[in-house]
Amino acid sequence: MVTERTGNTPKKLKQTSKGQQPWWKKRIENQIQTLRGELSVLTDIMQKSDTPNNSKRKERVKKKYKIVSVQDIETAREIIKKKIQAKAQRVRRYEKRSKQYKQNRLFQNDRKKFYRTLGKGQIQVEKLPKKEEIERFWKEILEDEKSHQYSAEWIEREEIKYNGTEKQHWEYITKEELEAALRKTNNWKSPGIDAVPNFWLKQLTAIHDHLVNSFNNAIEHPDSLPVWFTTAKTYLLPKTADTENPKNYRPIACLSTSYKVLTSIITERSYTHIAKNILPEE
Numbered sequence: 001m002v003t004e005r006t007g008n009t010p011k012k013l014k015q016t017s018k019g020q021q022p023w024w025k026k027r028i029e030n031q032i033q034t035l036r037g038e039l040s041v042l043t044d045i046m047q048k049s050d051t052p053n054n055s056k057r058k059e060r061v062k063k064k065y066k067i068v069s070v071q072d073i074e075t076a077r078e079i080i081k082k083k084i085q086a087k088a089q090r091v092r093r094y095e096k097r098s099k100q101y102k103q104n105r106l107f108q109n110d111r112k113k114f115y116r117t118l119g120k121g122q123i124q125v126e127k128l129p130k131k132e133e134i135e136r137f138w139k140e141i142l143e144d145e146k147s148h149q150y151s152a153e154w155i156e157r158e159e160i161k162y163n164g165t166e167k168q169h170w171e172y173i174t175k176e177e178l179e180a181a182l183r184k185t186n187n188w189k190s191p192g193i194d195a196v197p198n199f200w201l202k203q204l205t206a207i208h209d210h211l212v213n214s215f216n217n218a219i220e221h222p223d224s225l226p227v228w229f230t231t232a233k234t235y236l237l238p239k240t241a242d243t244e245n246p247k248n249y250r251p252i253a254c255l256s257t258s259y260k261v262l263t264s265i266i267t268e269r270s271y272t273h274i275a276k277n278i279l280p281e282e
Helices: 002-006 025-045 055-064 070-109 111-117 129-143 153-161 175-183 198-203 204-219 257-277
Strands: 233-238 251-256
Touching: 025 055, 025 070, 111 257, 129 153, 175 198, 175 257, 198 204, 198 257, 204 257
Parallel strands: none
Antiparallel strands: 233 251
């Protein structure tokens, strides 16, 4: 506004185009390249290697790091290595954060595409199978009732093995158990239909007491559980280039993170009970 009234033209801010690296990253990468060059020069000095047009660089590096003896060369080399390591670490942190940001945004906008981008050797889906074919194929696997052999020998053997084991006494889940289970989780593990990553369960500590109460209430009153708690959202990932065939897909069922935390607590209790009452006898 002021520049317009004074008759001056405001300077346009220099914008970074999409996909272009930030200026500070380029500057650090140039500094790393320079440091590596200096490290190479110090190596030549130690090995007493003479290369054409290198004498001026040697003198410049000697003056910069005040090199008089062989010990000074070793000290300078260590200093340069630490500088390279520190600067490279900063670039890696930026690239990791940038990748996480892009993945989070992609997960929010297009989860199917997000899962397809995970891992190496990504398969591009050009031809999709028909919806009816997919439903028919997976229905035969997931919905049709299967018969099981309940009189198998190994079942009887396991029953005899654990016969007489003390019954596990149930106690209310504690806040400490919840926090221990959360520490084992991956921050950005795929959530279920609630779309709540473990990161927020960890960071929002104010809800931990409420979450513990909800877990204990769910154990005592299973009928009070909301449907979404045990409902999974399934994604089909291609296994081969033949993407028209429904059998060439691998299903991934994403359950809610709170469900997985609860089952993790119960599993840990079961392992502890087994270790105390069964394993010592073996």
